[in-house]
Amino acid sequence: MTIDARWAVFAEDGSERGAQLLVEDRDQVRELVELLADPAADVARLIHRERPLWDVERGFFDHDVYATVRDGFGYLSYQDAKRDKAYPEGDPASEGCEFDDDDFPPGAGLPVEKFTEILVEFLRTADRPASVTWRELSTGPAGE
Secondary structure, X not given: OOEEXXXXXXXXXXXXXXXXXXXXXXXXXXXXXXXXXXXXXXOEEEEEOOOOEEEOOOOEEOEEEEEEEEOOEEEEEEEEOOEEEEEEOXXXXXXXEEOOOOEEOOOOOEEHXXXXXXXXXHXXXXXXXXXXXXXXXXXXXXXX
């Protein structure tokens, strides 16, 4: 199983460079989490190589997964061909964060250890992690 993680890293002068990590085990998940915790790192797109293509001719993947680490919390979004975009129900103290590719709502951030385990689960299963509760942005937290 392999996750292809890709993101940009921004320099103080405004320039950027691409970053990539092929994640194949728990240690590389931890490495990815550390790299994403860098304040200069942009949100990462995670492509699980064991998932099918949605459009083979165009090479479109059947899933969009984005991840970042900000202010001590890990943020993740997940959608695939069968499920709308959703975010984990995280710590209510997490403030959320915004990027060009995704906006993570307040309360969606997970403690970094839990976030790391969620990414390990995604690596292992190639599916949306089942060990957290997911919410679509329009539905709000559970019970609303």
